[in-house]
Amino acid sequence: MTEKTCSASGTSSMGITTSLALIIVSYQIVRKVLPWLYSNIIGPKFLGPKVNFKKLGEWAVITGATDGIGKAYAKALAKKGLNVVLISRSLSKLETVAKEIADDTKVEVKIIDVDFTAGPEIYEKIQTNLEGLDIGVLINNVGISYQHPEYFITYTDENETFLRDIVAANIHSVTFMTKMILPRLVAKKQGVIVNVSSLAAVIPNPLLSVYSGTKAFVDKFSEDLHQEYKDQGIIIQSVRPGFVATNMSKVRKTSAMIPSPDCYASSALKTVGITGQTTGYWPHAVMGLVIDTVSSVLGRDFAQNMVFNQLKATRKKALRNAKKN
Numbered sequence: 273m274t275e276k277t278c279s280a281s282g283t284s285s286m287g288i289t290t291s292l293a294l295i296i297v298s299y300q301i302v303r304k305v306l307p308w309l310y311s312n313i314i315g316p317k318f319l320g321p322k323v324n325f326k327k328l329g330e331w332a333v334i335t336g337a338t339d340g341i342g343k344a345y346a347k348a349l350a351k352k353g354l355n356v357v358l359i360s361r362s363l364s365k366l367e368t369v370a371k372e373i374a375d376d377t378k379v380e381v382k383i384i385d386v387d388f389t390a391g392p393e394i395y396e397k398i399q400t401n402l403e404g405l406d407i408g409v410l411i412n413n414v415g416i417s418y419q420h421p422e423y424f425i426t427y428t429d430e431n432e433t434f435l436r437d438i439v440a441a442n443i444h445s446v447t448f449m450t451k452m453i454l455p456r457l458v459a460k461k462q463g464v465i466v467n468v469s470s471l472a473a474v475i476p477n478p479l480l481s482v483y484s485g486t487k488a489f490v491d492k493f494s495e496d497l498h499q500e501y502k503d504q505g506i507i508i509q510s511v512r513p514g515f516v517a518t519n520m521s522k523v524r525k526t527s528a529m530i531p532s533p534d535c536y537a538s539s540a541l542k543t544v545g546i547t548g549q550t551t552g553y554w555p556h557a558v559m560g561l562v563i564d565t566v567s568s569v570l571g572r573d574f575a576q577n578m579v580f581n582q583l584k585a586t587r588k589k590a591l592r593n594a595k596k597n
């Protein structure tokens with residue numbers, strides 16, 4: 273009799289434990305999935321855009337604006353009626369893009385040719401050229417990535433200039449362009465700053481360590497700065513794209529997972545005011561969620577090794593192609 277009672281008690285306890293475990297697992301799923309759905313699908317598709325960009329100011333400033341995501345942001349904002357300032361290194365490319373945008377939208381376009389890997393003097397030039405403009409939007413897009421995945425110590429004294437350049441373009445530009453524009457936005461209690469980070473900032477990225485590290489800075493900087501200034505009417509957003517068909521990614525063919533820059537920028541702009549940190553494109557959010565889930569279920573080491581093996585294969589192929597050429 274006692275044995276039956278103990279057995280019944282054990283079964284009851286096991287049932288309670290199982291129920292509690294299911295409740296905890298369900299809670300964790302809901303806690304992750306619902307915010308994810310809101311930020312990536314429900315908000316942008318059905319609630320956004322919340323921001324009327326044209327009311328923020330007459331001008332938008334875009335760095336790295338002659339190609340890829342930067343050019344696409346400039347075109348998209350011009351179509352919303354904002355005049356645009358295009359900042360990039362190549363004067364000839366700037367002139368070409370400026371004419372394209374002006375002809376297509378009839379907005380005013382200014383160009384500033386600076387190399388963001390240069391010294392602090394470039395910010396004096398930018399500051400001078402922006403004097404008197406009513407700026408409401410800043411897109412910090414300029415950036416440098418690796419030619420191909422590579423081991424860190426490969427960058428020896430002879431070619432370590434690349435390391436300085438990537439830090440200057442990816443970190444210094446975001447910091448000092450924000451320092452230049454943010455006081456203007458605070459003065460009128462409204463404005464948007466979009467800092468283009470990368471999915472590499474929040475997923476394992478061995479063999480791209482300096483790039484992913486600089487993009488992690490952009491992501492964290494944006495998150496904390498938004499907290500500082502959101503009560504003053506300023507939106508500071510970090511955008512974490514995955515692969516987009518650009519010269520930087522070296523991908524030409526578009527697909528559901530690899531959008532064109534125009535498709536990407538259009539999607540990302542719809543998330544402004546909805547979420548502070550976003551991939552900007554929901555299939556990229558799926559990719560991030562999958563890797564995050566793999567890390568949670570199978571461990572961070574497993575996810576890191578999975579990505580590491582993929583990037584080693586990419587490196588091997590790139591080196592093989594370089595030898596052929």
